Amino acid sequence: MKLDAKIPDGDLKDKWKNYQSTCRLVNPANKRKLDVIVVGSGLAGASAAATLAEGGYNVKCFCFQDTPRRAHSIAAQGGVNAAKNYQNDGDNTWRMFHDTLKGGDFRSREANVYRLAELSGPLIDHFTMQGVPFAREYGGVLANRSFGGVQVQRTFYARGQTGQQLLLASYSQLSRQIEAKKVQMFSRHEIQEIVVIEGKARGVVVRDMITGELTNHSAHAVVLATGGYSKVFFLSTLAMGCNASAIWKAHKKGAYFASPSFTQIHPTALPQNSETQSKLTLMSESLRNDGRIWVPKDKNEKRAPAAIPEEERDYYLERKYPAFGNLAPRDISSRAAKESIDQGLGVGELKNAVYLDFKDSIARLGINVIKSRYGNLFDMYKKITGIDAYKEPMKISPAPHFSMGGLWVDYELMTTIPGLFAIGECNFADHGANRLGANSLLQASIDGYFILPLTIGNYLTDELKTGKISTDHPAFKEALVNVKTKFEKLINNNGTETVDSIHRRLGKIMWKECAMSRNEAGLKKAILEIKSLRTEFYNKVKITGLVNEYNQELDKGSRLIDFLEIAELMCVDALERNESCGAHFREEFQTPDGEALRDDDNFSYVSAWEFRGESDFSLHKEVLNFEYIKPTVRSYK
Amino acid sequence: MKLNFKIWRQDNSQVVGDFKNYEVSGLNEDMSLLEALDYLNEDLVKKDEKAVAFDHDCREGICGQCGFFINGRAHGAGNNQTTCQVHLRSFKDNDTVLLEPFRASSFPIVKDLIVDRSSFDRIIQKGGFVSANTGTAVEANSILIGKKDADYSMSMAACIGCGACVATCKNASAALFTSAKINHLNSLPQGQPEEYSRTINLVAQMEAEGFGHCSFTGACEIECPEHISLSSIAKMNFSYMKAKILN
Numbered sequence: 022m023k024l025d026a027k028i029p030d031g032d033l034k035d036k037w038k039n040y041q042s043t044c045r046l047v048n049p050a051n052k053r054k055l056d057v058i059v060v061g062s063g064l065a066g067a068s069a070a071a072t073l074a075e076g077g078y079n080v081k082c083f084c085f086q087d088t089p090r091r092a093h094s095i096a097a098q099g100g101v102n103a104a105k106n107y108q109n110d111g112d113n114t115w116r117m118f119h120d121t122l123k124g125g126d127f128r129s130r131e132a133n134v135y136r137l138a139e140l141s142g143p144l145i146d147h148f149t150m151q152g153v154p155f156a157r158e159y160g161g162v163l164a165n166r167s168f169g170g171v172q173v174q175r176t177f178y179a180r181g182q183t184g185q186q187l188l189l190a191s192y193s194q195l196s197r198q199i200e201a202k203k204v205q206m207f208s209r210h211e212i213q214e215i216v217v218i219e220g221k222a223r224g225v226v227v228r229d230m231i232t233g234e235l236t237n238h239s240a241h242a243v244v245l246a247t248g249g250y251s252k253v254f255f256l257s258t259l260a261m262g263c264n265a266s267a268i269w270k271a272h273k274k275g276a277y278f279a280s281p282s283f284t285q286i287h288p289t290a291l292p293q294n295s296e297t298q299s300k301l302t303l304m305s306e307s308l309r310n311d312g313r314i315w316v317p318k319d320k321n322e323k324r325a326p327a328a329i330p331e332e333e334r335d336y337y338l339e340r341k342y343p344a345f346g347n348l349a350p351r352d353i354s355s356r357a358a359k360e361s362i363d364q365g366l367g368v369g370e371l372k373n374a375v376y377l378d379f380k381d382s383i384a385r386l387g388i389n390v391i392k393s394r395y396g397n398l399f400d401m402y403k404k405i406t407g408i409d410a411y412k413e414p415m416k417i418s419p420a421p422h423f424s425m426g427g428l429w430v431d432y433e434l435m436t437t438i439p440g441l442f443a444i445g446e447c448n449f450a451d452h453g454a455n456r457l458g459a460n461s462l463l464q465a466s467i468d469g470y471f472i473l474p475l476t477i478g479n480y481l482t483d484e485l486k487t488g489k490i491s492t493d494h495p496a497f498k499e500a501l502v503n504v505k506t507k508f509e510k511l512i513n514n515n516g517t518e519t520v521d522s523i524h525r526r527l528g529k530i531m532w533k534e535c536a537m538s539r540n541e542a543g544l545k546k547a548i549l550e551i552k553s554l555r556t557e558f559y560n561k562v563k564i565t566g567l568v569n570e571y572n573q574e575l576d577k578g579s580r581l582i583d584f585l586e587i588a589e590l591m592c593v594d595a596l597e598r599n600e601s602c603g604a605h606f607r608e609e610f611q612t613p614d615g616e617a618l619r620d621d622d623n624f625s626y627v628s629a630w631e632f633r634g635e636s637d638f639s640l641h642k643e644v645l646n647f648e649y650i651k652p653t654v655r656s657y658k
Numbered sequence: 659m660k661l662n663f664k665i666w667r668q669d670n671s672q673v674v675g676d677f678k679n680y681e682v683s684g685l686n687e688d689m690s691l692l693e694a695l696d697y698l699n700e701d702l703v704k705k706d707e708k709a710v711a712f713d714h715d716c717r718e719g720i721c722g723q724c725g726f727f728i729n730g731r732a733h734g735a736g737n738n739q740t741t742c743q744v745h746l747r748s749f750k751d752n753d754t755v756l757l758e759p760f761r762a763s764s765f766p767i768v769k770d771l772i773v774d775r776s777s778f779d780r781i782i783q784k785g786g787f788v789s790a791n792t793g794t795a796v797e798a799n800s801i802l803i804g805k806k807d808a809d810y811s812m813s814m815a816a817c818i819g820c821g822a823c824v825a826t827c828k829n830a831s832a833a834l835f836t837s838a839k840i841n842h843l844n845s846l847p848q849g850q851p852e853e854y855s856r857t858i859n860l861v862a863q864m865e866a867e868g869f870g871h872c873s874f875t876g877a878c879e880i881e882c883p884e885h886i887s888l889s890s891i892a893k894m895n896f897s898y899m900k901a902k903i904l905n
């Protein structure tokens with residue numbers, strides 16, 4: 022199949038407008054005859070479900086949490102970007118487009134990125150209207166802060182809880198549609214399979230997590246909004262339930278998977294401190310505004326940090342990247358931390374962390390200023406570690422954080438399966454090889470509020486003649502039987518290993534070979550290890566309890582099956598890309614001073630993988646044409 | 659480190675539950691309580707027993723999904739925290755730790771430590787929103803909101819919907835939860851057109867769900883992870899009177 026991104030004609034600035042004026046619409050009376058399934062009620066899913074229902078479609082929405090008020094989106098702290106230029110600092114759509122394209126190291130589509138920037142302003146208007154209590158100045162206007170990788174202040178925020186406030190706004194809008202009976206909400210329900218009939222997405226198989234009951238649901242279109250899959254690393258900053266299952270099922274049914282290996286590793290998370298740890302908590306990146314990052318120069322350093330004299334410390338970011346210093350972009354900061362840790366210079370009991378030190382800024386600004394800026398973060402640090410960071414430096418460490426990769430979608434956010442759409446973090450569209458901070462709340466929201474509700478109509482106009490779709494079709498029955506068999510196999514396996522113990526091992530393989538830096542030999546080894554771990558899983562996994570009850574071990578086990586498969590594709594993708602770009606750093610491709618060496622002549626494309634059978638993936642290339650901005654070397658020196 | 663857990667076990671809402679004892683050793687102080695349960699669960703699975711079911715997702719105190727009684731207190735001994743923020747360093751070696759689900763008739767037990775808090779969703783569905791469709795917004799800075807009002811609104815909007823306020827209240831009242839949503843929206847210009855109907859409808863639904871009345875004991879504000887204070891309820895009561903008279 023030839024990939025067609027369906028980029029509209031016209032100048033970059035006019036593409037979205039041209040699309041809006043020419044796409045086909047479904048008239049309001051007809052929308053009532055069309056059913057849409059939205060999987061996920063995070064920022065992307067809730068906003069899409071609510072807006073589709075406002076438009077008149079019949080919507081069914083599913084999530085695995087106990088209520089749509091929770092989703093991983095809720096954990097975003099920092100903020101959401103918009104090119105409003107309220108600070109009069111020279112910001113506009115073009116500059117934001119440029120920053121995002123460059124931040125993504127020129128591995129995303131110009132037209133998509135431009136649209137992201139173009140719709141950012143209206144999104145802030147929208148959320149303000151919905152009652153998001155964004156931070157304000159004394160005069161009553163909205164406040165902004167700056168974020169890594171850009172030189173303007175375009176980040177809007179609601180205390181340190183921006184994701185929570187945006188999600189709760191979408192949830193409120195969704196709640197209004199539930200009350201109006203335009204959305205049927207299914208909490209604690211997990212999607213197990215996508216049903217495709219005659220080449221079109223026609224529905225899903227769903228498991229009620231409380232009773233274990235499996236049911237079929239049909240619709241004229243299915244929208245996936247299931248978030249990121251970095252939980253494949255086991256330890257990550259993601260919520261515990263985040264999974265790859267729905268998108269992986271879609272992939273196996275024919276949806277191409279784009280840039281699977283592009284994973285953002287966040288530089289400022291709390292380090293792992295024991296084998297039993299379950300997640301890595303993110304410390305907001307804003308700390309890097311006033312904290313200085315360092316490691317001791319001596320591997321055998323045993324003294325407490327305060328006792329180590331200045332000349333025996335290596336402020337490695339300031340040394341390597343004098344222009345950006347401690348504010349160097351995430352991928353660069355994470356890789357630099359890894360280098361120090363790999364050299365044995367890491368700190369902490371497991372020697373897996375670096376110091377983030379506020380000593381100098383406390384001396385310069387006074388403890389009260391630091392308290393007012395970061396008080397809640399210091400409190401949180403103390404709650405988790407028991408350490409007072411006003412007195413000694415924090416220990417931080419890189420952690421898997423965001424999936425730039427995801428299902429391949431065209432400009433209309435449709436996957437390669439007609440009628441199947443993917444929005445939010447689970448698609449690959451806008452962030453290229455590295456995402457800029459505060460751009461993904463933005464992307465998830467505009468996908469759900471502004472883009473999908475329009476583009477889906479262009480597809481659905483042809484569906485009016487289809488009429489109600491019955492779940493009696495053999496494809497539904499077959500899918501349901503397959504899911505049932507999977508769960509029965511899992512529960513009856515009676516092995517010796519717990520789900521978590523196998524997931525932890527998978528995480529270790531991925532962290533070692535497919536995280537901040539990768540190389541050919543390591544990736545090849547990882548692929549073999551993943552395959553054998555998969556075999557081991559099927560032979561040895563042990564899950565107790567019943568199929569037809571609330572069984573969290575079973576839920577985790579079924580998600581792990583998909584992680585064990587996607588992990589392999591991530592390595593295959595990283596192996597194929599013989600260049601370094603953004604978060605994808607291949608050790609073989611670096612400049613003499615250790616910077617990423619991008620290869621535009623040979624790799625200026627999006628890798629879209631087709632599933633052809635177990636361990637059999639074939640590559641399709643969507644060539645990226647840069648008409649408006651010439652790719653440059655991404656230097657932060 | 660070793661702890662003696664006494665944990666409420668109940669297979670589903672139809673059967674009777676009971677406490678079971680589990681001695682768990684090999685723990686360390688830096689583990690969170692939920693990690694200790696993970697650890698226990700791995701052991702139970704290996705021994706052919708069912709794992710203890712408990713709710714959780716973000717494990718960093720923001721999603722509100724976790725929550726049970728720890729030694730008789732919602733979210734444990736510390737004030738203003740969530741269950742996922744409890745670490746083992748807050749216990750002593752060999753301590754007995756009693757875990758049981760939130761108890762409130764409006765929060766039926768689903769399994770073990772998990773309860774059903776969908777009553778909260780139904781309260782929000784009655785008007786915890788601004789009735790404005792996507793596309794209707796005006797330019798964000800065209801409506802000024804003083805910093806004080808914005809900050810107040812934010813401190814109300816911060817509610818994570820965990821249910822600790824209900825669990826700890828002797829009347830199982832949802833007044834803190836309901837008032838937080840009412841005050842969040844009523845204090846913003848965008849929320850004011852629907853001020854009266856919102857207040858009346860949310861309160862009516864709270865009652866319909868079987869939550870009790872506020873007793874002004876103040877236990878809720880001590881457990882609330884977001885420090886939402888009792889004065890929030892007083893403000894709701896005022897708004898309610900106002901709405902009843904003026905609506």
Ligand SMILES: Cc1cc2nc3c(=O)[nH]c(=O)nc-3n(C[C@H](O)[C@H](O)[C@H](O)COP(=O)(O)OP(=O)(O)OC[C@H]3O[C@@H](n4cnc5c(N)ncnc54)[C@H](O)[C@@H]3O)c2cc1C
Binds near residue numbers: 083091246260267
């Ligand atoms: C700690 C942290 C901090 C962050 N901070 C920021 C920030 O400051 N600024 C920023 O822009 N971005 C930030 N991000 C990224 C951003 O939060 C996410 O990219 C974004 O919220 C994703 O939204 P989403 O709607 O796509 O997915 P999610 O919010 O993850 O929602 C996924 C939904 O899908 C459902 N789901 C998943 N699988 C299934 C299934 N199989 N069946 C049924 N339902 C399913 C879930 O129940 C959920 O409702 C942060 C991320 C993390 C981890």
Ligand code: FES
Binds near residue numbers: 714
């Ligand atoms: S798990 Fe999210 S608040 Fe505790």
